[in-house]
Amino acid sequence: xxxxxxxxxxxxxxxxxxxxxxxxxxxxxxxxxxxxxxxxxxxxxxxxxxxxxxxxxxxxxxxxxxxxxxxxxxxxxxxxxxxxxxxxxxxxxxxxxxxxxxxxxxxxxxxxxxxxxxxxxxxxxxxxxxxxxxxxxxxxxxxxxxxxxxxxxxxxxxxxxxxxxxxxxxxxxxxxxxxxxxxxxxxxxxxxxxxxxxxxxxxxxxxxxxxxxxxxxxxxxxxxxxxxxxxxxxxxxxxxxxxxxxxxxxxxxxxxxxxxxxxxxxxxxxxxxxxxxxxxxxxxxxxxxxxxxxxxxxxxxxxxxxxxxxxxxxxxxxxxxxxxxxxxxxxxxxxx
Amino acid sequence: xxxxxxxxxxxxxxxxxxxxxxxxxxxxxxxxxxxxxxxxxxxxxxxxxxxxxxxxxxxxxxxxxxxxxxxxxxxxxxxxxxxxxxxxxxxxxxxxxxxxxxxxxxxxxxxxxxxxxxxxxxxxxxxxxxxxxxxxxxxxxxxxxxxxxxxxxxxxxxxxxxxxxxxxxxxxxxxxxxxxxxxxxxxxxxxxxxxxxxxxxxxxxxxxxxxxxxxxxxxxxxxxxxxxxxxxxxxxxxxxxxxxxxxxxxxxxxxxxxxxxxxxxxxxxxxxxxxxxxxxxxxxxxxxxxxxxxxxxxxxxxxxxxxxxxxxxxxxxxxxxxxxxxxxxxxxxxxx
DNA sequence: CTGTTAGCGCGTTCAC
DNA sequence: GTGAACGCGCTAACAG
Numbered sequence: 001x002x003x004x005x006x007x008x009x010x011x012x013x014x015x016x017x018x019x020x021x022x023x024x025x026x027x028x029x030x031x032x033x034x035x036x037x038x039x040x041x042x043x044x045x046x047x048x049x050x051x052x053x054x055x056x057x058x059x060x061x062x063x064x065x066x067x068x069x070x071x072x073x074x075x076x077x078x079x080x081x082x083x084x085x086x087x088x089x090x091x092x093x094x095x096x097x098x099x100x101x102x103x104x105x106x107x108x109x110x111x112x113x114x115x116x117x118x119x120x121x122x123x124x125x126x127x128x129x130x131x132x133x134x135x136x137x138x139x140x141x142x143x144x145x146x147x148x149x150x151x152x153x154x155x156x157x158x159x160x161x162x163x164x165x166x167x168x169x170x171x172x173x174x175x176x177x178x179x180x181x182x183x184x185x186x187x188x189x190x191x192x193x194x195x196x197x198x199x200x201x202x203x204x205x206x207x208x209x210x211x212x213x214x215x216x217x218x219x220x221x222x223x224x225x226x227x228x229x230x231x232x233x234x235x236x237x238x239x240x241x242x243x244x245x246x247x248x249x250x251x252x253x254x255x256x257x258x259x260x261x262x263x264x265x266x267x268x269x270x271x272x273x274x275x276x277x278x279x280x281x282x283x284x285x286x287x288x289x290x291x292x293x294x295x296x297x298x299x300x301x302x303x304x305x306x307x308x309x310x311x312x313x314x315x316x317x318x319x320x321x322x323x324x325x326x327x328x329x330x331x332x333x334x335x336x
Numbered sequence: 337x338x339x340x341x342x343x344x345x346x347x348x349x350x351x352x353x354x355x356x357x358x359x360x361x362x363x364x365x366x367x368x369x370x371x372x373x374x375x376x377x378x379x380x381x382x383x384x385x386x387x388x389x390x391x392x393x394x395x396x397x398x399x400x401x402x403x404x405x406x407x408x409x410x411x412x413x414x415x416x417x418x419x420x421x422x423x424x425x426x427x428x429x430x431x432x433x434x435x436x437x438x439x440x441x442x443x444x445x446x447x448x449x450x451x452x453x454x455x456x457x458x459x460x461x462x463x464x465x466x467x468x469x470x471x472x473x474x475x476x477x478x479x480x481x482x483x484x485x486x487x488x489x490x491x492x493x494x495x496x497x498x499x500x501x502x503x504x505x506x507x508x509x510x511x512x513x514x515x516x517x518x519x520x521x522x523x524x525x526x527x528x529x530x531x532x533x534x535x536x537x538x539x540x541x542x543x544x545x546x547x548x549x550x551x552x553x554x555x556x557x558x559x560x561x562x563x564x565x566x567x568x569x570x571x572x573x574x575x576x577x578x579x580x581x582x583x584x585x586x587x588x589x590x591x592x593x594x595x596x597x598x599x600x601x602x603x604x605x606x607x608x609x610x611x612x613x614x615x616x617x618x619x620x621x622x623x624x625x626x627x628x629x630x631x632x633x634x635x636x637x638x639x640x641x642x643x644x645x646x647x648x649x650x651x652x653x654x655x656x657x658x659x660x661x662x663x664x665x666x667x668x669x670x671x672x
Numbered sequence: 673c674t675g676t677t678a679g680c681g682c683g684t685t686c687a688c
Numbered sequence: 689g690t691g692a693a694c695g696c697g698c699t700a701a702c703a704g
Contacts, residue, residue, distance in 0.1 A: 059392035100436045397681075
């Protein structure tokens with residue numbers, strides 16, 4: 001660990017290896033052929049002097065920052081954390097570093113984040129969810145490649161990594177129907193959020209396809225937070241609504257729901273069956289464990305990172321499918 | 337939004353404002369006095385041309401990257417996520433950007449992360465938890481300031497932001513004792529982890545101070561993951577151990593514990609009282625809601641960021657206290 | 673294949 | 689106060 005004042009430049013290793021600085025630059029970037037002996041000499045010098053390239057000089061000269069921005073929405077859901085984790089994983093063994101900024105699901109903040117990233121001259125960005133509009137994204141993509149995760153944007157799909165929320169909700173609802181349920185309530189997420197809407201639609205379609213009338217009075221609109229699941233149940237009872245099952249747009253609300261039910265002395269799944277969405281870690285350890293729809297969050301994160309890398313390297317990227325999987329646990333029971 | 341090929345340099349705004357580049361540099365950095373009129377002229381030019389400083393050039397010339405590295409441990413706990421959130425929050429309105437890398441609680445990976453950050457020439461780093469040894473940290477701190485969160489390192493405390501785990505565990509245990517419990521089991525975390533050890537010690541001391549004998553057979557060693565809480569309960573029963581309360585070293589294990597109890601038909605809190613640690617979001621929505629010890633995670637994150645900033649600005653930093661708060665919920669009941 | 677040279681955009685002495 | 693000139697460390701033409 002010769003850490004001598006970290007002032008080692010390519011000039012020094014050039015001298016040490018008795019070659020010119022450009023030769024050094026060449027072996028370091030691998031952009032051109034260099035005689036084997038000189039090649040080794042340089043590598044030896046690099047090791048001997050414990051050389052560390054200066055990112056600034058490199059960036060200044062090449063125009064590349066070897067950095068890609070990540071706009072996350074660090075709020076209200078373990079789902080997004082899992083995606084971030086997947087992204088970080090892929091960055092681990094790549095020459096790129098992630099520059100993470102928080103968008104907080106606020107358009108204004110996300111735009112500021114975009115500016116920050118632009119100032120930092122990132123080579124590309126990954127947008128996780130959020131509200132940034134298509135045009136903003138496209139404009140940015142003009143000069144810096146953009147990839148979007150966990151969001152399906154019309155007219156930009158080739159750059160989006162997402163899962164079919166409609167189908168997933170359809171499947172979850174169908175599962176309840178097949179278990180004999182006919183009065184299935186749905187607690188939706190924020191309808192401004194596309195995912196929430198798609199899940200509602202999937203629920204609706206499954207009902208229709210099973211010849212069960214879709215009833216507005218079985219729908220309660222939540223906001224993805226646990227508290228709203230709790231309130232939703234109260235709303236249902238206030239309406240004097242009967243139901244034998246509830247499909248929640250996410251696990252967090254399902255947790256709130258389960259708690260509300262518990263407080264009213266209603267047993268899950270004996271009295272009411274319950275299905276959530278996201279398979280967040282705690283779901284498996286609820287009492288009873290929650291049946292839920294698991295989106296491949298980490299996998300999607302990995303795909304996103306892989307996608308942006310292939311764009312940066314101008315390599316082809318073969319799209320992947322990311323489908324949700326229903327995780328059946330004790331919170332659902334057959335209706336006799 | 338004049339986004340003209342983003343080639344605007346200080347030279348151009350110098351021309352536009354009819355001054356020299358050094359004057360421009362001066363008003364931009366505010367390091368020297370400039371005549372009011374020129375000052376304004378420059379500002380106007382900056383706005384008119386939508387100037388954006390080039391971080392690389394700036395970094396090259398100044399030696400500052402305006403970036404601080406953050407080593408997180410993105411695994412197994414919402415607690416660390418909350419800290420990260422707090423950190424990001426403070427970065428938001430600072431000229432610095434965070435460079436986040438994942439340490440995964442693996443010493444080797446953390447060391448690599450340190451190297452990455454060094455190569456990126458960060459101006460400082462925040463280490464969240466992890467296993468990096470004191471000497472490594474101190475060596476790094478020699479040239480780049482280091483702040484550690486959620487970890488208390490002997491001989492480096494002035495740079496650590498942490499909470500008193502011993503005291504918190506003591507209080508939690510005492511709460512159970514005062515509720516009349518005498519046979520209190522403890523499910524510990526990984527003992528290699530200082531926090532786990534401190535919590536165990538706090539538990540022990542509370543017992544001793546209340547004249548209740550500390551019994552090894554009431555201790556089960558877990559690993560912080562929910563699954564281990566579940567297994568711990570099984571272990572207790574295998575030992576044929578009786579107990580009226582359980583104190584878990586974190587919420588995740590408490591969740592596993594609660595599930596195991598539920599499956600055995602044991603009611604919480606009617607038959608057994610339960611206390612966790614961390615107050616992770618889902619805890620409030622368990623059935624029944626979990627009593628837990630809440631560490632000020634986000635606050636600690638914010639403090640850490642504030643601390644590193646004040647070091648970078650060579651400003652004094654006044655340390656803060658970060659104490660845990662017991663959140664009493666339905667999972668504990670009095671023993672008659 | 674290799675060495676020489678000219679910037680990349682900005683901070684920072686210096687003289688004025 | 690202000691401007692001119694140099695250099696930060698490296699990449700990318702350019703000649704050989």
